Amino acid sequence: xxxxxxxxxxxxxxxxxxxxxxxxxxxxxxxxxxxxKKTLLKKSEDLxxxxxxxxxxxxxxxxxxxxxxxxxxxxKKIGDEIQQLDDEIRRLDDRVRFALLNIPNLPHESVPVGxxxxxxMIVRTWGAPTVFDFAPQAHWDVGxxxxxxxxxxxxxxxxxxxxxxxxxxxRLERALINFMLDLHTKERGxxxxxPPFIANDVSLTGTGNLPKFAGDLFKLEGYPWYLIPTxxxxxxxxxxxxxxxxxxxxxxxxxYTPCFRSEAGxxxxxIRGLIRQHQFNKVEMMVFSQPDSSFEELEWMTASAEExxxxxxxxxxxxxxxTGDMGFASQKTYDLEVWMPSRNGYMEISSxxxxxxxxxxxxxxxxKREPKAKPEFxxxxxxxGLAVGRTVSAILENYQQADGSVVMPERLRPYMDGLA
RNA sequence: GGAGGGAUGGCCGAGUGGACGAAGGCGGCGGUCUUGAAAACCGCUUUCCGGGUUACCGGAACGGGGGUUCGAAUCCCUCUCCCUCCGCCA
Numbered sequence: 462x463x464x465x466x467x468x469x470x471x472x473x474x475x476x477x478x479x480x481x482x483x484x485x486x487x488x489x490x491x492x493x494x495x496x497x498k499k500t501l502l503k504k505s506e507d508l509x510x511x512x513x514x515x516x517x518x519x520x521x522x523x524x525x526x527x528x529x530x531x532x533x534x535x536x537k538k539i540g541d542e543i544q545q546l547d548d549e550i551r552r553l554d555d556r557v558r559f560a561l562l563n564i565p566n567l568p569h570e571s572v573p574v575g576x577x578x579x580x581x582m583i584v585r586t587w588g589a590p591t592v593f594d595f596a597p598q599a600h601w602d603v604g605x606x607x608x609x610x611x612x613x614x615x616x617x618x619x620x621x622x623x624x625x626x627x628x629x630x631x632r633l634e635r636a637l638i639n640f641m642l643d644l645h646t647k648e649r650g651x652x653x654x655x656p657p658f659i660a661n662d663v664s665l666t667g668t669g670n671l672p673k674f675a676g677d678l679f680k681l682e683g684y685p686w687y688l689i690p691t692x693x694x695x696x697x698x699x700x701x702x703x704x705x706x707x708x709x710x711x712x713x714x715x716x717y718t719p720c721f722r723s724e725a726g727x728x729x730x731x732i733r734g735l736i737r738q739h740q741f742n743k744v745e746m747m748v749f750s751q752p753d754s755s756f757e758e759l760e761w762m763t764a765s766a767e768e769x770x771x772x773x774x775x776x777x778x779x780x781x782x783x784t785g786d787m788g789f790a791s792q793k794t795y796d797l798e799v800w801m802p803s804r805n806g807y808m809e810i811s812s813x814x815x816x817x818x819x820x821x822x823x824x825x826x827x828x829k830r831e832p833k834a835k836p837e838f839x840x841x842x843x844x845x846g847l848a849v850g851r852t853v854s855a856i857l858e859n860y861q862q863a864d865g866s867v868v869m870p871e872r873l874r875p876y877m878d879g880l881a
Numbered sequence: 882g883g884a885g886g887g888a889u890g891g892c893c894g895a896g897u898g899g900a901c902g903a904a905g906g907c908g909g910c911g912g913u914c915u916u917g918a919a920a921a922c923c924g925c926u927u928u929c930c931g932g933g934u935u936a937c938c939g940g941a942a943c944g945g946g947g948g949u950u951c952g953a954a955u956c957c958c959u960c961u962c963c964c965u966c967c968g969c970c971a
Contacts, residue, residue: 539951
C-alpha cells in the first residue's frame with residue numbers, strides 16, 4: 462500500500478509509474494473520495510466539540526442540581542447528526558482504502574521500463590548451458606524412469622499438478638532443503654524459522670495477496686484461513702503491528718515451507734513435471750531492513766540465492782525484471798533462471814524482491830532508529846533460496862547421463878549419505 | 882468439545898456512568914544535595930489526526946468492531962487472543 466498523502470500530493474508521478482507497469486490507475490475517484498472524507502471528518506469533529514462542551518455542562522448542572530433537560534435534548538440532536546456523518550465517513554474510508562490497496566508498488570528508478578518478460582534485462586550469466594553427447598530427456602521422463610517421481614499415482618491420490626517423490630527422489634528433495642537451510646543459516650546470517658503453513662486473511666492482506674489475488678489461494682472452508690502460497694506470508698507477518706528496535710535490523714529470516722497455489726488461469730501451462738504444482742517446497746529468505754540500505758540487502762539476498770546454484774553447479778543467469786513483469790508489491794526484482802535442457806532455455810527458479818515500505822505499511826511494521834525516535838516503516842525484502850522442486854528438476858536435467866541415471870552434484874552428496 | 886476467568890500507558894496495577902488521558906508503583910528524563918556516585922527529596926514523562934510560524938486550539942485512542950446514553954475504561958452485543966479446570970488427541 463502506498464502512503465495516501467503521498468499519492469494525493471504526487472498524483473501525476475503515481476499515474477506515470479503505474480502506467481510503466483502496464484496498469485492504468487485512475488486516481489480521480491480516490492482523490493474525490495479523500496477530499497469528501499476530509500470535509501465530513503472536519504464537520505464531525507466540530508460537532509463532537511460542541512457535544513463534548515454541552516455534556517460537560519450537563520454534568521455541571523447535575524452536580525448543582527439544576528434541570529438539564531433542554532441541554533440534553535439539544536445534545537441528542539447533535540449526536541444524531543454525528544452518527545449520520547460517521548456512517549458516511551466509514552463508507553468513504555472503506556472505499557478510499559480499497560482504492561489504495563489496489564494500487565501496485567512504484568518501481569525503483571533503476572528498473573528498466575518495459576512491457577513483459579521480453580524487456581527484462583540480463584544482468585549476468587554463470588556457467589554455460591550444459592552440453593550432452595546424447596539427446597537429453599525432460600526431468601519428468603528421467604524421474605519417472607528412475608522410479609523416483611510418480612505423477613500418475615499423485616493424480617490418483619489428489620489430482621493433476623501434484624507429485625509423489627519416492628526413495629532417492631524424496632531423499633533428494635529433503636537433502637536440498639537441508640543444504641539450502643544450512644548455507645543460509647550457517648554462512649549467510651539468516652535465522653531459521655519454521656512457521657505455520659496456514660495464515661489468516663489479515664496476514665494475506667499484509668503481504669498484498671488479498672484482496673486482489675484471492676483466486677490464486679487455497680482457502681480453508683469455514684475459516685478465514687488460507688494455505689500459504691509462500692513463506693513470505695508468515696515471515697513478513699512475523700512482525701506485523703509491531704515497532705521493532707532498530708538495532709535488530711537488518712533482520713534476516715529464512716524458512717522452509719511447502720507452498721500452495723491454485724494456479725487458476727494457468728491451465729495448459731507447464732502441465733508436465735515439477736514446474737507448476739499446486740504444492741511445492743521452497744526455502745524462502747526474508748529481510749527486514751532499514752530504508753537506507755534495502756537495495757544493498759537486495760544484492761546480498763540475491764547473491765545468497767546464487768550461491769546455492771553455484772555450489773550445485775547449475776548454470777544460471779540473473780535477470781532484472783522490467784516494470785511490466787514485476788510483482789504487485791515489488792519495487793525491484795531479480796529473477797534467477799536456471800538452464801533447462803528440456804526447454805533449451807532458462808527457467809525461473811528464484812525471485813528476489815525489495816518491496817520497500819509497501820508491505821510494511823499494509824502490515825504496519827515499524828522500527829525506531831533510537832529509543833526515543835519516531836517509528837518509521839521498515840523495508841521488506843523476500844526471495845526464494847530456492848524453489849526446491851524446480852531445483853530437483855534442474856538437477857535431473859543437467860546432471861542426467863546417457864544411461865538414464867543422474868549424477869549427484871558433489872556438494873550435495875554429504876546430504877545424500879554419499880550417494881553419487 | 883464442555884465450564885469458568887481475563888485483556889487498561891514502556892512495564893506492573895487501580896478504576897462499575899460525569900472532575901478520567903486515566904490513581905499508585907516501577908522504569909526513563911531534568912533538578913536539589915554530593916568531590917563523584919548511590920540514597921533521599923522535587924518536577925516532568927503516551928500516541929495518532931486536523932488547524933495555526935511558536936506558546937496553543939480541536940478531535941480520537943483503555944484488545945478489535947458494533948450498540949445503549951446528553952456523556953462509556955466502566956453497561957449491552959460480537960469477534961480475536963490469553964489463562965485455569967475437565968474431556969480428547971500426536
